[in-house]
Amino acid sequence: MEKGYNSAASSQSEMPFALVQGEPLTVIPQDLYIPPDALLVFLEAFEGPLDLLLYLIKRQNIDILNIPIAAITKQYMEYIHMMDHLELELAAEYLVMASMLAEIKSRMLLPRPIETDDEDDPRAELVRRLQEYEQFKKAAEDLDALDRLEREIHLTSIDIPRFDIEVPMPEVSLADLMSAFRDVVNRAEQFASHHVDREPLSVRERMVIVLDRINADEFTSFIDFFEPGEGRMGVVVSFIAILELLKESLIELVQSKPYAPIYVKAKS
Amino acid sequence: MDNDRLKAILEALFAASDKPLSVSQLFELFIGDIEQPDRDDIRKAIQELVEKYRHSGIELKQVASGYRLQVRADYEVWVARLWEQKPPRYSRALMETLVLIAYRQPITRGEIEDIRGVSVSTNIIRTLRERDWVKPLGHKEVPGRPTLYGTTREFLDYFNLKTLNELPTLAEIRDIDQFNPEFTFEQKNEAAVN
């Protein structure tokens, strides 16, 4: 994000093209051109419409208390159209903000009836929200800059020599394990692409056994992975395991010529 | 108990524990001993240990849930070379959500969304809860009874803080009317004329 601010600010020309309420107004739609790929990355860098608006305001050194609504709305809408054009999935919040901006703009343009004498500046609510968001955005950066565990600070890992009293290890029961499994499956079902319980574990187990026995430097004979003593089922399981490993590119099968012995080695 | 001996025992305890230890917890560990130190003895010994480590690679630091021995941040450059793994990184969305919970607790997910202007993904809340940085405090008595969240001691411990007061102060919010008097004035005039 910081990078975004700087590069945009440097390409910025501050020639006022109009005066509104005695304030210079700068609108530079030209600098909105960003290559589509870059734009995608760029837009993903925004945490939402408030963040995008703050960016537009910061880029032009506009005082947040005196936002040129018409200009900012125009720029904001250009981003929205670009996102739309690129068929990016646009969060509904961006559209809600667009209509809020349009409403403020029209209220600023229209002469206001006398009875609304006490009414605040139409921009007041937006300015309040922008400032509030900015406040916490800054606080998040400050928090991120604090020294913290695992990054600047590490817990000491001082050995505890084997005392007579043994250091207890946490106890885990199979029921604990199953309860964790059930949770994780329930959660995975929210993600359509994962199927945790599909494959029989015997294949998975055999895959591990195969991986254990091979390495990248040596060849292991293919037939060594089949134990006739295990019966038909065992042979099938081994065969599926090897196919599965092959599919995941974890192993290589090597055969020097047709009908020569097949060897298995770890993918190097 | 001799003060030097008490200091050595405390040092061993801090070194052995993987969590911060509070004065009360430490006090309880001595219950039943013939020479049982009182809480003030323990506090005094801790202060001396903090001092002892002042110029070393380790520090005895007070965080929310007690004192812990930790590696000083000054030597992170060399310590990082011990490990291949990079420290976990947290997204802006997560940090902003966390900071809102920290400063505005108790707060609902909806209130966080209002301030950030975007929805808060379930993953963020899940990660924050899993890290034990955030906990549910109850329900807000509005329709839907949304969960109210607050931060935990573990959150403070992780960010090396003793209390929430040590969090960086928030920037000030300026009032649109105060800082833009001419503008408002003109608007009001215009309105009055019409």
Add this chain to the structure above:
Amino acid sequence: MDNDRLKAILEALFAASDKPLSVSQLFELFIGDIEQPDRDDIRKAIQELVEKYRHSGIELKQVASGYRLQVRADYEVWVARLWEQKPPRYSRALMETLVLIAYRQPITRGEIEDIRGVSVSTNIIRTLRERDWVKPLGHKEVPGRPTLYGTTREFLDYFNLKTLNELPTLAEIRDIDQFNPEFTFEQKNEAAVN
């Protein structure tokens, strides 16, 4: 490099490392630094640190593969009480990681993170490996060549299983839920969290 600074850095390294560090390993950690200490500087600093810790609850001890900071055995009585006070427990995150490794091996950390929807800390993998329940099986041939993990014989032994096939299937777990509504896993969850 100033001797006091070198001592502090070494102290930080010994405190942070979970393995003993040899003079050569330490020497290599400084390679590329502007002020690079030589082996003799390091040896001298280590001797001074050993001396510094002589009267404390910790000692810098030479073992076969180098030096390590360890808790002095003299204070084991109190350290043991620390564990009585707080028996160790595994986190929910660790249990879920273990279960995914068991059911989906060979699996990478990234795949575990995809399924769980949150990141898996290095500590979890380290703990599982230290416990000898999980081992690396090789690398997946995708960018970054992430490590593939699987469970060990010790894992099966601990849970009293002959083969992985004896782990209940998802359908069986659901059946338990249906037929024993009063024995819900929720209770277990709560117990594990607290």
